[in-house]
Structures are given as C-alpha cells and as structure tokens.
Amino acid sequence: xxxxxxxxxxxxxxxxxxxxxxxxxxxxxxxxxxxxxxxxxxxxxxxxxxxxxxxxxxxxxxxxxxxxxxxxxxxxxxxxxxxxxxxxxxxxxxxxxxxxxxxxxxxxxxxxxxxxxxxxxxxxxxxxxxxxxxxxxxxxxxxxxxxxxxxxxxxxxxxxxxxxxxxxxxxxxxxxxxxxxxxxxxxxxxxxxxxxxxxxxxxxxxxxxxxxxxxxxxxxxxxxxxxxxxxxxxxxxxxxxxxxxxxxxxxxxxxxxxxxxxxxxxxxxxxxxxxxxxxxxxxxxxxxxxxxxxxxxxxxxxxxxxxxxxxxxxxxxxxxxxxxxxxxxxxxxxxxxxxxxxxxxxxxxxxxxxxxxxxxxxxxxxxxxxxxxxxxxxxxxxxxxxxxxxxxxxxxxxxxxxxxxxxxxxxxxxxxxxxxxxxxxxxxxxxxxxxxxxxxxxxxxxxxxxxxxxxxxxxxxxxxxxxxxxxxxxxxxxxxxxxxxxxxxxxxxxxxxxxxxxxxxxxxxxxxxxxxxxxxxxxxxxxxxxxxxxxxx
Amino acid sequence: xxxxxxxxxxxxxxxxxxxxxxxxxxxxxxxxxxxxxxxxxxxxxxxxxxxxxxxxxxxxxxxxxxxxxxxxxxxxxxxxxxxxxxxxxxxxxxxxxxxxxxxxxxxxxxxxxxxxxxxxxxxxxxxxxxxxxxxxxxxxxxxxxxxxxxxxxxxxxxxxxxxxxxxxxxxxxxxxxxxxxxxxxxxxxxxxxxxxxxxxxxxxxxxxxxxxxxxxxxxxxxxxxxxxxxxxxxxxxxxxxxxxxxxxxxxxxxxxxxxxxxxxxxxxxxxxxxxxxxxxxxxxxxxxxxxxxxxxxxxxxxxxxxxxxxxxxxxxxxxxxxxxxxxxxxxxxxxxxxxxxx
Numbered sequence: 001x002x003x004x005x006x007x008x009x010x011x012x013x014x015x016x017x018x019x020x021x022x023x024x025x026x027x028x029x030x031x032x033x034x035x036x037x038x039x040x041x042x043x044x045x046x047x048x049x050x051x052x053x054x055x056x057x058x059x060x061x062x063x064x065x066x067x068x069x070x071x072x073x074x075x076x077x078x079x080x081x082x083x084x085x086x087x088x089x090x091x092x093x094x095x096x097x098x099x100x101x102x103x104x105x106x107x108x109x110x111x112x113x114x115x116x117x118x119x120x121x122x123x124x125x126x127x128x129x130x131x132x133x134x135x136x137x138x139x140x141x142x143x144x145x146x147x148x149x150x151x152x153x154x155x156x157x158x159x160x161x162x163x164x165x166x167x168x169x170x171x172x173x174x175x176x177x178x179x180x181x182x183x184x185x186x187x188x189x190x191x192x193x194x195x196x197x198x199x200x201x202x203x204x205x206x207x208x209x210x211x212x213x214x215x216x217x218x219x220x221x222x223x224x225x226x227x228x229x230x231x232x233x234x235x236x237x238x239x240x241x242x243x244x245x246x247x248x249x250x251x252x253x254x255x256x257x258x259x260x261x262x263x264x265x266x267x268x269x270x271x272x273x274x275x276x277x278x279x280x281x282x283x284x285x286x287x288x289x290x291x292x293x294x295x296x297x298x299x300x301x302x303x304x305x306x307x308x309x310x311x312x313x314x315x316x317x318x319x320x321x322x323x324x325x326x327x328x329x330x331x332x333x334x335x336x337x338x339x340x341x342x343x344x345x346x347x348x349x350x351x352x353x354x355x356x357x358x359x360x361x362x363x364x365x366x367x368x369x370x371x372x373x374x375x376x377x378x379x380x381x382x383x384x385x386x387x388x389x390x391x392x393x394x395x396x397x398x399x400x401x402x403x404x405x406x407x408x409x410x411x412x413x414x415x416x417x418x419x420x421x422x423x424x425x426x427x428x429x430x431x432x433x434x435x436x437x438x439x440x441x442x443x444x445x446x447x448x449x450x451x452x453x454x455x456x457x458x459x460x461x462x463x464x465x466x467x468x469x470x471x472x473x474x475x476x477x478x479x480x481x482x483x484x485x486x487x488x489x490x491x492x493x494x495x496x497x498x499x500x501x502x503x504x505x506x507x508x509x510x511x512x513x514x515x516x517x518x519x520x521x522x523x524x525x526x527x528x529x530x531x532x533x534x535x536x537x
Numbered sequence: 538x539x540x541x542x543x544x545x546x547x548x549x550x551x552x553x554x555x556x557x558x559x560x561x562x563x564x565x566x567x568x569x570x571x572x573x574x575x576x577x578x579x580x581x582x583x584x585x586x587x588x589x590x591x592x593x594x595x596x597x598x599x600x601x602x603x604x605x606x607x608x609x610x611x612x613x614x615x616x617x618x619x620x621x622x623x624x625x626x627x628x629x630x631x632x633x634x635x636x637x638x639x640x641x642x643x644x645x646x647x648x649x650x651x652x653x654x655x656x657x658x659x660x661x662x663x664x665x666x667x668x669x670x671x672x673x674x675x676x677x678x679x680x681x682x683x684x685x686x687x688x689x690x691x692x693x694x695x696x697x698x699x700x701x702x703x704x705x706x707x708x709x710x711x712x713x714x715x716x717x718x719x720x721x722x723x724x725x726x727x728x729x730x731x732x733x734x735x736x737x738x739x740x741x742x743x744x745x746x747x748x749x750x751x752x753x754x755x756x757x758x759x760x761x762x763x764x765x766x767x768x769x770x771x772x773x774x775x776x777x778x779x780x781x782x783x784x785x786x787x788x789x790x791x792x793x794x795x796x797x798x799x800x801x802x803x804x805x806x807x808x809x810x811x812x813x814x815x816x817x818x819x820x821x822x823x824x825x826x827x828x829x830x831x832x833x834x835x836x837x838x839x840x841x842x843x844x845x846x847x848x849x850x851x852x853x854x855x856x857x858x859x860x861x862x863x864x865x866x867x868x869x870x871x872x873x874x875x876x877x878x879x
Contacts, residue, residue, distance in 0.1 A: 502572065
C-alpha cells in the first residue's frame with residue numbers, strides 16, 4: 001500500500017513517468033549486454049582467467065596508480081597556489097593549465113615516444129653535440145611508467161578543474177582561521193583543505209580512472225596489457241564476443257562497487273562548510289617560495305601542452321605541401337557538427353533528469369539519475385556492440401537501416417558521455433536553495449515555466465561548461481565513432497588515428513593540431529566562465 | 538518551442554540524407570584498410586564508371602560483428618581486410634559468397650587466389666627479418682625457425698602478440714609445423730627477446746638503430762615507409778638495417794606473406810557494381826596505383842613493385858593456403874599465451 005501511495009502522490013507525476021521512459025531508452029543497450037551475458041556463453045573466460053587475466057588486472061591497477069598519482073600531483077598543487085596566492089604570472093597559469101585536455105591521450109603517447117625516440121629531436125641533437133651524454137638518454141621509453149606519467153599530463157586537468165573550484169570556494173578565511181589556531185600553511189592544507197575538498201577531488205579522480213580504463217590506443221602501442229586489452233583480446237584475437245561482454249560487465253560491476261564504497265565512506269564523514277563570502281583575498285609569497293611555485297605551475301603546462309604542441313606544429317610545417325585543405329575543412333565540419341549536436345542533446349537530457357530529480361524528490365529519480373551515468377564505465381566499442389545487437393534485432397521495423405545512421409552514433413555518444421555533461425550541471429543545481437522552487441511554485445509557475453524562468457538563467461554558466469566539456473570529449477572520441485559511423489563519415493579524430501596507427505605520424509599532425517586548436521579555444525571560453533562563477537560566489 | 542521543432546526537423550532530414558540507399562548506382566564497402574591510396578583508387582573508379590563508392594572503415598572484427606548482426610539487411614557489398622584470416626572468419630560465419638570471374642582469374646597470380654574462391658587479393662606484404670648492418674652478417678640468418686636459436690639471445694625485437702601481423706605469422710607457423718613445434722619455437726623466440734614486445738614495426742627498426750637489439754621481425758611495408766621518410770634521422774635509421782627474406786633455401790617453404798583482400802558479402806545489394814570494382818582493383822592500371830602510393834606488393838603479375846621494394850630483390854613466398862591463417866588463429870593465441878609472448 002505504501003508503495004502504491006507513493007506512486008500516486010509523487011509530485012509532477014507526468015514528468016517522472018517521462019523520465020522513466022527516457023531512462024529506459026538510455027539503459028537499453030546495457031540491459032541488452034546483460035541479457036547477452038546470460039544467453040551467449042563465452043568460451044574463453046576461464047581460459048583468459050587462467051592464463052592472462054590476473055596479470056592484465058594487476059597491470060591495470062598499476063597504471064591507474066601511476067596515472068592517479070601524477071594527475072593528483074599536477075592537478076592539486078597548482079590549483080592550490082593559484083587559488084590562494086598572489087604572484088606574477090598567476091592569471092597566465094590559470095588560463096593555460098586547462099589546455100592539455102585538448103590533446104587526446106593517444107596523441108600524447110604517440111607524440112612523446114616520437115620525441116624521445118632514438119631518431120627524435122632530443123637524442124639526435126645530443127648525439128651530434130654531446131655524444132657521451134646521449135648514451136644516458138638512449139633507453140627504452142616504451143614502459144608502463146612512462147605511459148602513466150604521460151596519461152597524468154593528459155588527464156590532470158580533470159582534477160585541476162575540480163580542485164581549483166573547490167579551493168576557491170573554501171577560500172582564505174579557512175587559512176586565516178587555522179593560522180589563528182597556530183597551524184602552519186602546510187598543515188592547514190593537509191588537515192583542513194584537502195579533507196574538505198575531498199568530494200570534489202574524488203569526482204575529478206573518478207573521471208581520470210574511467211579514462212585510463214577506457215584507454216586502448218596508447219596502451220596497445222606501449223605493449224601494456226590492461227584489463228581493457230583483455231576485453232579486446234577476447235573479441236578481436238579469439239573471436240569470442242560473448243567473453244568480451246562478460247569481461248565488460250564484470251568491469252562495470254567493479255566500478256559500481258568502487259563508487260558505492262566511496263559514497264559510503266564519504267557519507268560517514270560529512271563536512272558542512274561555508275563558501276567564501278568575501279572577495280578573494282590572496283596571500284603573497286616570499287621570493288624563495290616563488291621559484292618553487294613557478295616550477296610547480298609550469299611543469300604540467302609545459303610538458304602536457306607546450307612540448308607536444310611544438311612538435312606537432314613542426315610536423316605540420318614539414319608536411320605542409322601534402323595537406324589537403326578541402327578534406328581538412330570537411331573533417332573539421334563533421335567533427336564540429338557531430339560534437340556540438342551530441343553535446344547539445346546530452347545537456348538537454350542531463351538537465352531534464354536533474355531537474356526532475358529536483359522537483360519530484362523521489363528516490364527512484366535519484367537512483368535513475370545515477371544509473372544513466374553508468375555508460376561512462378563501459379568501453380566505447382562495447383557500447384557500440386550493444387547498440388548493434390539491439391538495433392539489428394529491430395531494424396526491420398524501420399524504413400531504413402538504423403545501424404550506420406547518424407542517430408545511432410549520437411545515441412551512443414549520449415549513453416557514453418551523459419555523465420560528463422551531468423556533473424557540472426548537478427553541482428550548479430545543488431548550490432541553489434530549494435526555496436527558489438517553492439517561491440516559483442507559490443507564484444503559480446508549472447515545472448516547465450520554473451525551468452525556463454528560474455533554472456535556465458541561473459544555471460546558464462554551468463550549462464555552457466557542461467557543453468564544452470562534453471564537446472571536447474566527443475571530439476576526441478574514437479572507438480564509438482569507428483564502429484558506428486555512417487558511410488564516408490570521417491572526423492578529425494578518426495583521421496588522426498588512422499595515420500598514427502599506420503606509422504605516419506607527420507601526416508596526422510594537421511588533424512591533431514585542428515583538434516587541439518578547437519579544444520583550446522573552447523577551454524579558454526570555459527576558463528572565462530569558471531572565473532566569472534568563482535568571482536560571483 | 539518552435540525553435541526546438543525546427544532543430545528536430547533539420548536533424549531528421551540530415552539523418553535521412555546520410556542514409557545509403559539499399560540498391561542504386563553505388564557500392565558500399567566495409568573496410569579495415571585505411572590508406573590514402575584507397576581513396577585515390579575509389580575516385581578513379583568513380584570517374585571511370587560513374588558508380589559512387591561509400592566506405593566505412595573500422596577494425597575487421599568490429600565490421601564482422603556489424604555484418605553478422607545486420608544479416609540480410611546489411612547495406613555492405615564488399616568486406617576488405619588486411620588479413621586473409623579475417624576473411625576466412627567472415628566466410629565461416631556465412632557472411633560471404635563465392636566469386637570467380639574470368640577477368641579476376643586473368644588479373645591475379647594463381648598462387649595468391651583463394652583456393653575456396655571466397656575472396657580476391659588486391660595487394661600483399663611479407664613479414665620479414667631486418668638486421669643491423671653493423672652487428673649482423675647476412676649469412677647468420679636463414680629461417681624463421683632459426684630465430685629461436687640461442688645465438689640470438691637478447692638480440693631479437695618484435696612487437697606485441699596482440700598485433701594481427703604477428704598473429705598471422707604464428708598461425709602460419711602452427712599450420713606449417715604443428716602446435717607442439719610452434720610452442721617450442723615461440724619459447725625459444727621469447728627467451729631471445731631483447732625487450733618486452735611493444736611499439737610499432739617502425740619502432741623495432743629504431744630500436745636496432747639505437748642498439749637495443751640486432752634483428753627484428755617486421756612487415757616489408759613499414760621499411761619502405763621509413764626509407765621514404767622526410768626526416769633525416771629516420772632515413773639514417775632505415776639505412777642502418779637491411780632486409781632479409783627468411784626460408785629461401787632449397788626445400789624451404791618461403792617467406793610468410795599475407796594479403797589485403799576483398800570478399801563479396803552474402804547479400805550484396807549491388808552485386809554487379811561490386812564485381813566491377815574488384816575487377817578494376819586487380820587490373821594493371823589500379824595495381825600500378827597501389828604500387829606507386831604504398832610499399833605493398835602487387836597481385837597482378839604484370840605489375841612491378843615500387844623501386845625501394847624492388848631493391849630488396851625477388852623472393853619466394855610461402856604457398857600456404859592463407860585461409861589457414863584464420864583457421865589456426867586461436868591456436869596461435871594459445872601458443873603466445875602459453876609461451877609468454879606478451
């Protein structure tokens with residue numbers, strides 16, 4: 001009875017039912033994978049388990065560990081200095097530290113190995129000038145540790161962004177307070193600021209770990225067998241799709257478990273903190289410390305962005321005569337079109353779910369809202385597989401084949417990247433008090449008007465940030481695009497990858513440069529928005 | 538609200554336009570090959586015949602999965618791979634149909650044709666050994682089998698076993714020598730590795746130049762690429778090694794090769810056009826285009842390979858039925874895992 005009562009007395013019932021229907025559509029491919037899990041027995045699971053899977057899993061943990069360590073290092077400390085100190089170059093760093101996000105991680109891997117290799121600029125210059133010294137640099141750079149550091153450079157902006165916002169919101173009144181209590185700055189940082197920012201930093205770290213789990217191109221190139229490599233070994237090498245699905249589902253379980261554990265542990269230690277109400281008061285730094293701060297802030301930018309960018313530009317100059325500008329234009333157009341369209345839809349859907357969660361106040365909607373983010377934990381190619389299986393079984397009801405159509409590609413991006421679009425919107429919605437909704441209701445606004453008149457305007461910046469972040473992720477996306485794309489549909493990412501994997505890195509450079517330029521412009525806009533928000537709050 | 542409707546309308550139209558028609562003056566290709574030379578070929582063919590070519594490029598197994606699930610609704614006419622083994626797999630899943638035409642038989646060397654008639658080769662490449670000019674003399678090299686000899690301890694370089702070219706090579710070893718001998722061979726090889734398998738074929742050459750190893754197993758195609766590099770240092774690295782074709786001695790089986798090949802799909806909606814394209818791609822005219830724009834070997838006996846490739850000399854290739862590269866694929870993987878070839 002209780003349940004029936006609940007169903008009947010839910011506020012805004014129509015919206016809730018609508019959201020259930022859309023959530024069903026979003027979860028369908030995952031459901032299909034689970035059905036396949038039980039209907040299509042994989043033959044190689046136990047084989048892989050006995051031979052290589054343990055090894056692959058350990059490699060994955062090791063890679064995650066190194067990448068997490070370095071992305072935390074490159075993310076947290078610069079964010080701390082920039083949020084709380086005043087020094088020359090601060091606003092410059094504040095802008096450029098986001099930029100590595102514009103470089104796809106496989107490009108980072110391929111490019112750095114080319115730079116460091118025997119025939120690359122470093123070793124050949126040393127050979128010609130200091131032959132004795134060059135011997136020390138002539139080592140095998142294709143190591144899991146190298147990749148971990150490189151992925152750290154490629155992915156730290158996720159943590160930097162989260163930490164930067166969290167630190168600024170906490171602000172200097174905490175430092176003042178703890179100083180009055182006699183704590184050193186270092187102690188304040190470890191004892192007060194870090195624990196308070198933990199949820200934010202963790203959300204950034206979660207994205208980093210998901211990216212590492214999904215990484216396949218660079219991992220394969222480095223000869224590192226990760227868990228994801230195991231999924232593709234089952235599929236591509238052993239021709240056993242069933243086992244590939246089993247492994248992907250198992251990965252999904254582990255991610256969910258990991259997520260729940262963090263939820264439980266962070267709910268035990270709940271902090272309530274005041275956000276900074278005063279205009280930020282930044283501390284000055286003495287000269288000795290200044291050098292240290294500059295080093296900390298410049299390393300991620302120089303290694304994560306400047307060096308690969310220079311190398312890529314150099315390749316572009318060398319291959320300038322063979323650049324096909326019509327093709328470049330077409331691919332840029334395709335990329336921008338598919339990324340902006342998909343991001344727009346993702347933002348609309350994300351806002352829809354979060355808004356309903358806000359106005360309905362039911363547990364179902366909270367759970368659903370979390371479930372639909374699961375797509376982020378499944379390798380892109382496996383989502384593609386789920387969609388192929390799903391749509392090939394209902395294809396005959398449609399006038400044209402759905403697989404290989406634009407819709408399915410966008411649908412797949414939606415499932416995969418909804419989590420990315422959701423997170424900035426969620427944190428923005430959470431900040432606004434519920435009294436807004438009540439006031440709106442008292443003024444006689446229906447849900448749609450409430451959204452239009454109140455939530456859209458006050459969350460405008462968050463919506464734009466979400467759009468930019470998903471846009472950049474989709475622009476860099478590879479596996480889904482490769483497996484689901486329509487005929488003759490190439491993007492900057494697919495073209496870059498095709499040249500790179502065929503060992504023609506210089507020819508790929510103009511396309512990767514375009515990705516980086518588009519991404520950088522968007523990130524600069526994002527930066528402006530974030531700064532505006534930080535100054536307002 | 539009107540704005541939203543307009544956007545939706547535009548979307549629907551766009552999605553509709555991007556659909557390839559089921560039957561028309563077109564050919565739809567699922568291809569694992571993604572070389573710029575292919576685009577040149579398709580453009581030439583379009584000019585010649587007025588038939589439009591549509592391509593989706595992805596991993597061979599992903600495309601197989603797409604074909605398998607689409608069944609008779611698949612828009613694909615042709616499936617192109619860089620590995621006969623994948624075409625064998627497609628055939629096993631009943632996704633291909635047999636095809637022989639007098640023109641194809643005339644265009645392609647008999648030895649390279651599929652004995653079962655399900656696919657047509659368009660180019661081929663050899664998986665060969667390269668060696669350091671400084672530290673290895675050619676007379677030290679002989680066969681693939683010899684690479685497991687302990688004289689190469691700590692000197693052999695090769696990429697990982699997840700690479701399809703290595704899988705094809707191992708399949709050929711299993712097909713030729715049997716599973717047991719393949720395991721012994723692979724263990725020997727693994728104990729000779731100069732480092733853990735990794736990188737690309739080109740990286741193996743660089744590693745020889747850097748002195749990290751002395752010999753490497755690579756595809757002929759990539760050496761050609763390296764030798765045509767515009768970067769001086771890469772050219773130097775390419776010139777510091779030489780090419781060796783294994784198993785050329787009397788009574789030996791020849792070097793391992795693999796083909797890029799085309800299969801006609803079971804339910805090809807544009808069958809006639811598709812056959813025309815296959816015939817065109819094997820013609821002398823098109824084969825010359827392949828040779829001039831890549832470092833692969835032509836399948837048409839009347840066409841000579843590129844000059845860089847020609848310099849390595851002629852070689853005898855292994856006459857193994859290339860379908861066996863697919864048939865023994867799983868066994869090859871078992872050998873890799875058992876012997877610790879990462």
